[in-house]
Amino acid sequence: MSERTLVLIKPDGVKRGLIGDVIARVERKGLKVVAMDLRTLDADTAKVHYAEHAERPFFGELVEFITSGPLVAMVLEGPRAVEAFRALAGATDPVKSAPGTIRGDHALEIGENVVHGSDSPESAAREIKIFFPDRF
Numbered sequence: 001m002s003e004r005t006l007v008l009i010k011p012d013g014v015k016r017g018l019i020g021d022v023i024a025r026v027e028r029k030g031l032k033v034v035a036m037d038l039r040t041l042d043a044d045t046a047k048v049h050y051a052e053h054a055e056r057p058f059f060g061e062l063v064e065f066i067t068s069g070p071l072v073a074m075v076l077e078g079p080r081a082v083e084a085f086r087a088l089a090g091a092t093d094p095v096k097s098a099p100g101t102i103r104g105d106h107a108l109e110i111g112e113n114v115v116h117g118s119d120s121p122e123s124a125a126r127e128i129k130i131f132f133p134d135r136f
Ligand code: UDP
Pocket: 058, 062, 091, 092, 110, 111, 112, 113, 115, 116, 117, 119
C-alpha cells in the first residue's frame, strides 16, 4: 500500500529559505520523511538523475542549475506518495501551477521551480538508488 518517492528541494528553494515551507506542506499532507540529506550534487550525478532529458535543449542549463548550490534530497513514504507529492508541487511551469501548490505559490520560471518529485514509482526506485544507494 505504501509507496516511496524521491523529492529534491532544488538550489533555488534552499537559497530562498524554503526548506521549512516544503517540509511543512509534506508533513501536513501526511507524507512521512524517511531519509533526508543536504548536499551539493556533482555534474555526473546530476546527468544520471536527469538522463531522460539528455537530448533536450535545456539539459546543460538544468545540470548547471541543479549543481549550483546545496539541495535537500528526501525520500517520502505514504499511500500513492509519488502522485501525492506531484500534486503538492504543482505543474512544471510555475506560471501554470495552481496557487496553493509549492510552485504555484513560490515560483515564476520553469528553470527555477523549487522542487523535484519522481514522476512514477519506477522513476522513484531509480532515483532513490542514485541519492540513497545503501538506505533502502
Ligand atoms: N525544465 C526546464 N525547461 C523546460 C522543461 C523543464 O528548465 O522546458 C526543467 C524544470 O526545472 C523541470 C525539470 O527540467 O522541473 C525536469 O523536467 P520535467 O519535465 O521532468 O518536469 P518535472 O517532473 O520536474 O515537473
